[in-house]
Amino acid sequence: MLQWRLVYTLGFLLVHDCSYFSPPFIxxxxxSKTLIVKYSGNLYKICLFGILVTMMKISGSVEEIVVEDxxxxxxxxxxxxxxxxxxxxxxxxxxxxxxxxVKAGSIVVALSRLANKVKMLPALRPRVKIIDLAIKAPxxxxxxxxxxxxxxxxxxxxxxxxxxxxxxxxTQGVGELTIICSQSLKPRVVEYMxxxxxxxxxxxxxxxxxxxxxxxxxxxxxxxxxxSELAKKRINLIEIISTFTELSFVVRKPDxxxxxxxxxxxxxx
Numbered sequence: 001m002l003q004w005r006l007v008y009t010l011g012f013l014l015v016h017d018c019s020y021f022s023p024p025f026i027x028x029x030x031x032s033k034t035l036i037v038k039y040s041g042n043l044y045k046i047c048l049f050g051i052l053v054t055m056m057k058i059s060g061s062v063e064e065i066v067v068e069d070x071x072x073x074x075x076x077x078x079x080x081x082x083x084x085x086x087x088x089x090x091x092x093x094x095x096x097x098x099x100x101x102v103k104a105g106s107i108v109v110a111l112s113r114l115a116n117k118v119k120m121l122p123a124l125r126p127r128v129k130i131i132d133l134a135i136k137a138p139x140x141x142x143x144x145x146x147x148x149x150x151x152x153x154x155x156x157x158x159x160x161x162x163x164x165x166x167x168x169x170x171t172q173g174v175g176e177l178t179i180i181c182s183q184s185l186k187p188r189v190v191e192y193m194x195x196x197x198x199x200x201x202x203x204x205x206x207x208x209x210x211x212x213x214x215x216x217x218x219x220x221x222x223x224x225x226x227x228s229e230l231a232k233k234r235i236n237l238i239e240i241i242s243t244f245t246e247l248s249f250v251v252r253k254p255d256x257x258x259x260x261x262x263x264x265x266x267x268x269x
Contacts, residue, residue, distance in 0.1 A: 057098050058094065058098060058106050058107065058110050059110040059113065059114070061093075061094050061097035061098050062090070062094060062107055062110040062111060063110075063114055064097070065090050065093055065094065065097075066111070066114060066118075070124055072086060073118060073124065074123070074124045074125075076111065076114065076118055077115075077118045077119060077121055077123075079115065079119070081111070081115075083108045083111045083112065083115075086111065087104045087105075087107035087108045087111060088104055090107065091104055091107060094107055122220075124221060124224075125221060125224065125225040125228060126219055126220070126221055126222060126225060128222060128226060128266045129212070129266065129268065130209045130210065130211065130263060130266040130267050130268075131210055131211060131212055131267075131268075132209070133208070133209050133210070133260070133263055133264070133267060134207075134208045134210075135205060135206070135208075135256065135260065136166065136167040136182075136205065136206045136208065136248075137204070137205035137253060137256060138182070138183040138202075138203050138204065138205065138253060139167060139180055139181065139183060139204040139205060139206055139250065140180070140181065140182075140185075140186045140189075140200065140201065140203075141178060141179070141180045141199075141200060141204060141238065142178070142179050142186065142189055142190070142193070142197050142199075142200045143177065143178045143179075143197055143198050143199045143200065144176065144178075144195055144197055144198060145175065145176060145177075145195070145198055146172065146173065146174070146175050146176055147195070149194075149195065150177055150193060150195055151177075153192050153193045153194060153195075154170065154177060154192075154193070156192055157188070157192040157193065158170070160188065160192060161181075161185065161188065166182065167180070167181060167182055168182075168185075169181070169241050169248075171241075176198065178239075179193075180206070180239065180241065180250065183202065183203070186202070201238055201252075203252065203253040204238060204250050204251065204252060204253065205251055205253050205256040205259075206248045206249065206250050206251075207248070207249050207251070207256065207259045207260055207263060208246055208248040208249075209226070209246065209247050209248075209249075209263055209266075210245055210246045211245050211246075211247075212245070213244070213245050216245060217244075217245070223240075223247065226249075226263065226266075229262050229263075230249070230259065233262055235251060235259055235262070236251065236252065236255065237249060237250065237251060238251060238252065249263075
């Protein structure tokens, strides 16, 4: 235990500004501000190991922080991140993770090394190509508890509606059932389901986008690319419905036009 404390202490002194702590048996500062370790042999090796351990802890902590910050990660990958400003921003967090004082310069070095690593990563938001876009409105959404009686009623509702609705989705979750359909069908839904809904929305619209299978199914972050564009416009999503190569984004009626404008720029790639 004492050996490890010595390792971390020596590493800390070598990496950080130690002008305030310079006993003669460890190190001294000369005019060029270079630290000279007086002892050699094993002690010198321990000091070097202490430097590596200290820097590894800083680098690991910095990487953890950047990976959790998708904006900073993408900026670093694109080589447009201000390293000095970002180092100052995350300095306290790095110190909390490493349980010690950390100089901003050490964080900048860690960020520089990480930049070379993340440059090989693909873009966080891949290029999206929509081959078709359709709008369905007005719609409604009604949700019920998933009980045996409601499941029986749902079967009857499906049989009654049949192919008469141009938009109908039924989702069975762990504890709930959600029906999204044309607004005109809501009275029939309420009639057949009988029990009190746990939630309902009226005057909705669905913007459905369709992809080529080969460019969508196996491509990471395709949905994220679309949702992030809606988020930038502060458009609230009520629901997302998916089929094999289609995604339907359900929004409130006043947001339909803005949602179409966002997705329209992806048509044809």
